[in-house]
Amino acid sequence: xxxxxxxxxxxxxxxxxxxxxxxxxxxxxxxxxxxxxxxxxxxxxxxxxxxxxxxxxxxxxxxxxxxxxxxxxxxxxxxxxxxxxxxxxxxxxxxxxxxxxxxxxxxxxxxxxxxxxxxxxxxxxxxxxxxxxxxxxxxxxxxxxxxxxxxxxxxxxxxxxxxxxxxx
Amino acid sequence: xxxxxxxxxxxxxxxxxxxxxxxxxxxxxxxxxxxxxxxxxxxxxxxxxxxxxxxxxxxxxxxxxxxxxxxxxxxxxxxxxxxxxxxxxxxxxxxxxxxxxxxxxxxxxxxxxxxxxxxxxxxxxxxxxxxxxxxxxxxxxxxxxxxxxxxxxxxxxxxxxxxxxxxxxxxxxxxxxxxxxxxxxxxxxxxxxxxxxxxxxxxxxxxxxxxxxxxxxxxxxxxxxxxxxxxxxxxxxxxxxxxxxxxxxxxxxxxxxxxxxxxxxxxxxxxxxxxxxxxxxxxxxxxxxxxxxxxxxxxxxxxxxxxxxxxxxxxxxxxxxxxxxxxxxxxxxxxxxxxxxxxxxxxxxxxxxxxxxxxxxxxxxxxxxxxxxxxxxxxxxxxxxxxxxxxxxxxxxxxxxxxxxxxxxxxxxxxxxxxxxxxxxxxxxxxxxxxxxxxxxxxxxxxxxxxxxxxxxxxxxxxxxxxxxxxxxxxxxxxxxxxxxxxxxxxxxxxxxxxxxxxxxxxxxxxxxxxxxxxxxxxxxxxxxxxxxxxxxxxxxxxxxxxxxxxxxxxxxxxxxxxxxxxxxxxxxxxxxxxxxxxxxxxxxxxxxxxxxxxxxxxxxxxxxxxxxxxxxxxxxxxxxxxxxxxxxxxxxxxxxxxxxxxxxxxxxxxxxxxxxxxxxxxxxxxxxxxxxxxxxxxxxxxxxxxxxxxxxxxxxxxxxxxxxxxxxxxxxxxxxxxxxxxxxxxxxxxxxxxxxxxxxxxxxxxxxxxxxxxxxxxxxxxxxxxxxxxxxxxxxxxxxxxxxxxxxxxxxxxxxxxxxxx
Numbered sequence: 018x019x020x021x022x023x024x025x026x027x028x029x030x031x032x033x034x035x036x037x038x039x040x041x042x043x044x045x046x047x048x049x050x051x052x053x054x055x056x057x058x059x060x061x062x063x064x065x066x067x068x069x070x071x072x073x074x075x076x077x078x079x080x081x082x083x084x085x086x087x088x089x090x091x092x093x094x095x096x097x098x099x100x101x102x103x104x105x106x107x108x109x110x111x112x113x114x115x116x117x118x119x120x121x122x123x124x125x126x127x128x129x130x131x132x133x134x135x136x137x138x139x140x141x142x143x144x145x146x147x148x149x150x151x152x153x154x155x156x157x158x159x160x161x162x163x164x165x166x167x168x169x170x171x172x173x174x175x176x177x178x179x180x181x182x183x184x185x
Numbered sequence: 186x187x188x189x190x191x192x193x194x195x196x197x198x199x200x201x202x203x204x205x206x207x208x209x210x211x212x213x214x215x216x217x218x219x220x221x222x223x224x225x226x227x228x229x230x231x232x233x234x235x236x237x238x239x240x241x242x243x244x245x246x247x248x249x250x251x252x253x254x255x256x257x258x259x260x261x262x263x264x265x266x267x268x269x270x271x272x273x274x275x276x277x278x279x280x281x282x283x284x285x286x287x288x289x290x291x292x293x294x295x296x297x298x299x300x301x302x303x304x305x306x307x308x309x310x311x312x313x314x315x316x317x318x319x320x321x322x323x324x325x326x327x328x329x330x331x332x333x334x335x336x337x338x339x340x341x342x343x344x345x346x347x348x349x350x351x352x353x354x355x356x357x358x359x360x361x362x363x364x365x366x367x368x369x370x371x372x373x374x375x376x377x378x379x380x381x382x383x384x385x386x387x388x389x390x391x392x393x394x395x396x397x398x399x400x401x402x403x404x405x406x407x408x409x410x411x412x413x414x415x416x417x418x419x420x421x422x423x424x425x426x427x428x429x430x431x432x433x434x435x436x437x438x439x440x441x442x443x444x445x446x447x448x449x450x451x452x453x454x455x456x457x458x459x460x461x462x463x464x465x466x467x468x469x470x471x472x473x474x475x476x477x478x479x480x481x482x483x484x485x486x487x488x489x490x491x492x493x494x495x496x497x498x499x500x501x502x503x504x505x506x507x508x509x510x511x512x513x514x515x516x517x518x519x520x521x522x523x524x525x526x527x528x529x530x531x532x533x534x535x536x537x538x539x540x541x542x543x544x545x546x547x548x549x550x551x552x553x554x555x556x557x558x559x560x561x562x563x564x565x566x567x568x569x570x571x572x573x574x575x576x577x578x579x580x581x582x583x584x585x586x587x588x589x590x591x592x593x594x595x596x597x598x599x600x601x602x603x604x605x606x607x608x609x610x611x612x613x614x615x616x617x618x619x620x621x622x623x624x625x626x627x628x629x630x631x632x633x634x635x636x637x638x639x640x641x642x643x644x645x646x647x648x649x650x651x652x653x654x655x656x657x658x659x660x661x662x663x664x665x666x667x668x669x670x671x672x673x674x675x676x677x678x679x680x681x682x683x684x685x686x687x688x689x690x691x692x693x694x695x696x697x698x699x700x701x702x703x704x705x706x707x708x709x710x711x712x713x714x715x716x717x718x719x720x721x722x723x724x725x726x727x728x729x730x731x732x733x734x735x736x737x738x739x740x741x742x743x744x745x746x747x748x749x750x751x752x753x754x755x756x757x758x759x760x761x762x763x764x765x766x767x768x769x770x771x772x773x774x775x776x777x778x779x780x781x782x783x784x785x786x787x788x789x790x791x792x793x794x795x796x797x798x799x800x801x802x803x804x805x806x807x808x809x810x811x812x813x814x815x816x817x818x819x820x821x822x823x824x825x826x827x828x829x830x831x832x833x834x835x836x837x838x839x840x841x842x843x844x845x846x847x848x849x850x851x852x853x854x855x856x857x858x859x860x861x862x863x864x865x866x867x868x869x870x871x872x873x874x875x876x877x878x879x880x881x882x883x884x885x886x887x888x889x890x891x892x893x894x895x896x897x898x899x900x901x902x903x904x905x906x907x908x909x910x911x912x913x914x915x916x917x918x919x920x921x922x923x924x925x926x927x928x929x930x931x932x933x934x935x936x937x938x939x940x941x942x943x944x945x946x947x948x949x950x951x952x953x954x955x956x957x958x959x960x961x962x963x964x965x966x967x968x969x970x971x972x973x974x975x976x977x978x979x980x981x982x983x984x985x986x987x988x989x990x991x992x
Binding site: 100101102103104130131132133134136137138141 | 238296316484902904
């Protein structure tokens with residue numbers, strides 16, 4: 018599964034960068050994240066509840082930051098196992114572009130692989146679920162980083178009611 | 186005058202013997218919810234087992250930790266390969282001469298492979314336990330494409346076979362190679378192609394699918410520690426074979442193993458093999474001393490117990506300009522998955538695929554099959570067909586259509602030109618079979634007349650012209666299929682399973698009042714044996730079918746049989762039934778002669794008893810003979826009236842049929858409409874025409890499913906992406922077309938009642954009819970061959986690739 022998109026965030030590039038490296042922010046924004054702990058500046062362990070179609074499972078795994086080029090870009094990748102539900106691995110290359118001093122465009126390219134029951138049952142739902150989760154992440158992220166202006170911007174800029182219904 | 190003596194017609198009708206549309210006796214219990222299936226077996230103290238399965242297609246198993254699972258209330262044991270090693274059962278033999286892991290031993294080789302078996306007081310607790318078993322995997326690159334299996338750098342799948350340069354069927358060419366099977370005359374065939382005026386070559390794939398019976402595979406194992414006896418209730422198409430396999434691998438004396446196959450909700454080949462669930466349930470029962478039940482769920486059935494097909498057939502036909510075939514050359518790449526668990530007679534690694542010359546008089550042919558391992562589920566069972574016969578029929582029937590297209594000849598005409606002629610039977614095929622009987626021209630012409638073939642072709646020409654003028658977006662296809670099956674495995678000279686010849690058996694015991702019981706070595710999974718077997722006996726010995734009880738599936742009472750699959754029941758067990766009945770009749774004649782005080786030779790058979798030749802009023806009914814058998818047999822004769830027959834067939838039987846599918850396809854949506862489907866079957870003598878019709882309807886529906894969408898598909902990572910009925914196509918009444926059935930009768934000359942078997946013919950002949958219809962529809966747009974399955978999306982894509990959307 019691959020997905021490329023961008024998000025407009027009402028905050029400075031430096032502020033966005035700092036937030037992208039802040040486990041507390043990430044924990045708040047990753048949908049279903051129950052814990053996220055830093056074991057080194059570039060490594061974290063996470064527990065995330067993930068739901069695709071009829072399968073819901075708690076994934077335990079490692080999150081790694083690499084290719085760091087502050088404050089411009091990094092790659093965040095993870096690998097986790099959900100026991101009988103299967104496994105997931107993947108990552109995102111994230112790049113920041115300053116549109117103005119207080120507006121940043123965040124570009125992301127996500128690639129992910131899933132296996133096990135998740136893939137068997139949820140296969141047809143993976144793409145729409147991934148887009149939905151990414152949407153949720155950036156809505157929260159914009160809200161946390163940009164404050165209320167960010168929340169409004171992310172909401173207005175993201176989706177029509179019909180695409181929310183269809184998950185596309 | 187008030188003569189109540191029944192007429193001959195009334196006596197005959199009362200028997201409900203062969204040829205009668207007798208209603209199925211088993212349906213009385215099935216339609217009232219009173220069937221008795223494995224899951225209905227509930228024993229006191231029974232435990233439930235369920236599997237931890239691998240999410241990976243290919244991985245090393247680093248560790249299995251059951252500690253937390255054992256803390257779950259109700260969980261009693263977690264069995265792993267290490268546990269099984271203590272009883273030497275971590276691996277089991279397959280029917281194809283390979284070995285298969287019962288539970289993952291160091292590695293997993295396909296997604297959903299069995300890794301650990303959790304035993305608990307109920308199914309829910311077992312499921313909770315499964316969630317707590319922690320398995321650490323190290324993922325390895327999966328090998329999903331059979332065409333890459335023998336690449337030099339392909340990953341090694343079967344480490345247990347390292348260094349083994351030969352397997353059960355000869356030399357291995359590569360670490361992922363299983364066998365090579367070669368038949369036919371290579372030099373002669375190569376020469377035919379060198380001299381050919383016309384030839385075709387096409388890679389024709391028959392995709393991976395699954396028999397998917399509605400009742401999944403399941404068993405209950407109960408070990409009695411005091412008696413040292415193991416009882417197994419299971420969904421077994423071949424219960425005696427299971428008993429022997431258990432005796433061989435578990436080292437329990439065979440007389441202390443009781444295998445019972447109760448009512449079975451469909452088999453279609455899925456329930457022939459031995460699966461890890463059976464072994465684990467048996468071991469768990471031996472360990473705990475309690476009965477253990479194992480029941481597959483739907484995903485497990487579709488993804489772990491044996492699949493069907495996955496044959497990739499490079500097909501070449503040589504012919505003259507006039508359309509006379511001169512040679513056939515086929516190479517098959519056979520994807521068997523992680524273990525070779527093909528359910529074929531032991532000496533036949535590719536089953537009877539050498540029936541691939543079909544209904545045509547090929548002077549020469551050459552066939553080679555390479556079996557390979559991939560990271561897919563093991564198997565290769567005969568899904569509603571004799572061993573690899575559907576693959577062969579699809580291969581040749583597509584090939585003939587492709588040849589017709591190249592020659593610019595009508596596909597029906599090409600077939601008529603090349604059929605084996607009625608006077609050529611018994612016919613020796615270029616690949617080694619002796620076809621017993623057939624009349625192909627008559628069957629084909631009857632089909633063509635019944636559907637007005639010429640009229641349909643005329644309509645197609647008009648429709649194509651209209652399409653080209655832009656007046657319609659619908660295209661029309663005619664799918665002709667003429668198949669010859671090879672069923673009734675089989676003669677002991679070339680067929681065995683694990684060394685046991687593939688005979689079948691029947692024991693008939695007549696009771697004093699003229700009723701009786703017949704125990705048979707076959708095992709119905711829905712075929713209606715209780716009805717049809719009694720009809721054979723009724724005609725043979727003149728006792729009404731209603732007075733004969735048929736019992737199957739209990740290895741303690743039934744004579745040893747090789748089970749029901751590959752359309753072998755009527756050709757083999759059906760023959761044993763007739764032969765046992767004839768033994769009964771022979772003794773009955775002696776009893777009647779004694780009672781009527783005449784010589785045996787002075788008696789003649791008359792519907793339901795014997796009468797004295799020339800003195801029709803002096804007679805004795807079979808019912809009265811049964812009574813006499815228990816009180817007044819001739820001096821020196823043993824009382825009683827029973828017989829056993831073990832029947833070793835002298836040859837296979839060769840049912841055939843002519844099918845046609847008329848289909849319209851909307852090129853803009855890919856949506857097809859089956860306008861008409863006509864199926865003419867010749868299965869020799871017809872025992873129960875209503876059951877035959879039902880069999881044909883069922884087989885055609887499965888053929889429709891397979892050709893038009895049903896598929897086990899994997900993604901590149903080895904995930905099964907069609908693992909539930911959301912994605913795996915099972916047609917309902919909504920999708921299923923209307924079926925027209927017809928028949929001709931060409932009895933088998935070597936079978937006691939001339940019957941050939943029919944249950945699988947419609948699947949064998951149906952798939953090419955559907956696929957040929959789709960391909961025929963697209964052919965005028967320049968297409969030669971479109972691979973199955975032909976679902977809406979693929980039809981739309983085919984249309985797109987042919988440029989029909991160009992402005």
